[in-house]
Amino acid sequence: MAEQVKLPNEGVYAGVEIRGHEVGHIVPVRVLIGVWLALVVLTAVTVSVTWVDLGGALNLWVAMGIATIKATLVLLYFMHLRYDHPVNAIFFIFALFFVALFIGGILTDVQQPQYQSELIRGYAPEMNR
Amino acid sequence: MSDAEAQPPQPPTPHMHEDPHENAYLAHHFDTPQQQFESGKLGMWMFLATEVLLFSGLFCVYAVYRASHPEVFEWAHRFLNVTLGGINTMVLITSSLAMAWAVRAAQLGQQRLLAICLSLTLLGGFSFLGIKYIEYKNKWEEGLLWAGKYKPTAEALEHLNATGHGEAAELGVATTDASSAAGHGGAVASAPAAAVTASAPAPVVIDGVKVEHSQIAPAPPGPQGMRLVERAGLLHLMPERAPRELWIFFSIYFLMTGLHALHVIAGLGAISWVLARSLKGQFGPAYYTPVDLVGLYWHLVDVVWIFLFPLLYLIH
Structure with missing residues (x-):
């Protein structure tokens, strides 16, 4: 657990007496606004970068990189992962590892020539009929 | 067990703690509010992990079809409205900000601000669904639906083919003369043969x-209606007209955005529940777990959209 935040307003809330042993971390307003601004700017960047041909699959990688940065910001600050007990992050990272395993494993097979139908389609025009 | 059975039945005392000064929301099987909060949160994160794995199945489908039919994705994404998709991204991000702020308000016991933030979160979610409805309605009218329902109207196809040529010109891609002529005139010609006749007139x-070119038999039929397009030093075959397999893209589009929209609807229901409870003053610094956990769910829905937006709308 991160450091306890000193509450400015101890007292009775929802019929419950607050005595300064509250749970969880309180994210400052400037962090919330800052993360939101970063998300908006990164969205604008990822839209405008599609107007530029970076060549090959680089456009896809840039778009996925920006999306990953945005998702990380949401996870760390909006979802408190940075302040939480690390076990939450460990669970989530394990899930992401399995996703990478699924997609990576499948793509190594898909990139074998026998599945690239567009390579043979042109030379068998009847397939297009 | 035999000892317990021998004793007279005890009156049930769930949700009651021995110390009357303790948090009234502390369940009897937890020692401290912090332990209870972190256990609930861990359970929520495990659920979010299963949600990630659920969506990963669809991302696998996307990866396989995009890898094996890149031309389908390059053609079809032009039918998606980047402006509406971008606005929806901003709406969802802002909605996430309101939700994160709602958790902060609950932690500080700011009841009014909590209700306002939750209402703004709801507003964002409903706006997202409204814009999504407009997009779905347009696709419905154009006949651009999933699998067997993919029956594009003549106007839609014409628009698709027109935008296709427009983008090719914009990108300055090399189009061989004869192959484009084949596409327009319907004559059988191959791109490689065209290259030979164009570069070697002697x-x-x-x-x-010594053989004149007129004496050479035509090359065997090559990629019909295909354009030879140079990109980053590599030659690609791009279909002149919209490929028939466009339904693949729209199936994936409706599957992924549809499952995401279902999550938005579920999130709206959960947030409404939290809002109703917050209006009764049930959340404060000592107990705000439902606000926090529903917030985590809402942020995950946002994260999924952060990946869906570039994958579906921003294909280069």
Whole structure:
């Protein structure tokens, strides 16, 4: 657990007496606004970068990189992962590892020539009929 | 067990703690509010992990079809409205900000701000669904639906083919003369043959005999209606007209955005529940777990959209 935040307003809330042993971390307003601004700017960047041909699959990688940065910001600050007990992050990272395993494993097979139908389609025009 | 059975039945005392000064929301099987909060949160994160794995199945489908039919994705994404998709991204991000702020308000016991933030979160979610409805309605009218329902109207196809040529010109891609002529005129010609005739007008010598080009038999039919497009030093075959397999893209589009929209609807229901409870003053610094956990769910829905938006709308 991160450091306890000193509450400015101890007292009775929802019929419950607050005595300064509250749970969880309180994210400052400037962090919330800052993360939101970063998300908006990164969205604008990822839209405008599609107007530029970076060549090959680089456009896809840039778009996925920006999306990953945005998702990380949401996870760390909006979802408190940075302040939480690390076990939450460990669970989530394990899930992401399995996703990478699924997609990576499948793509190594898909990139074998026998599945690239567009390579043979042109030379068998009847397939297009 | 035999000892317990021998004793007279005890009155049930769930949700009651021995110390009357303790948090009234502390369940009896937890020692401290912090332990209870972190256990609930861990359970929520495990659920979010299963949600990630659920969506990963669809991302696998996307990866396989995009890897094996790149031309389908390059053609079809032009039908998606980047402006509406971008606005929806901003709406969802802002909605996430309101939700994160709602958790902060609950932690500080700011009841009014909590209700306002939750209402703004709801507003964002409903706006997202409204814009999504407009997009779905347009696709419905154009006949651009999933699998067997993919029956594009003539106007839609014409628009698709027109935008296709427009983008090719914008990108300055090399289009061989003969292959584009084949596409427009319907004549059988191959891109490689076109390259030969265009670059070598002089007679050629075959087995010591000078042969005019008019004497050479036409090359076997090559990629019909395909364009040879140079990108980053590599030659690609791009279909001249919209490929028939466009339904693949729209199936994936409706599957992924549809499952995401279902999550938005579920999130709206959960947030409404939290809002109703917050209006009764049930959340404060000592107990705000439902606000926090529903917030985690809402942020995950946002994270999924952060990946869906570039994958579906921003294909280069």
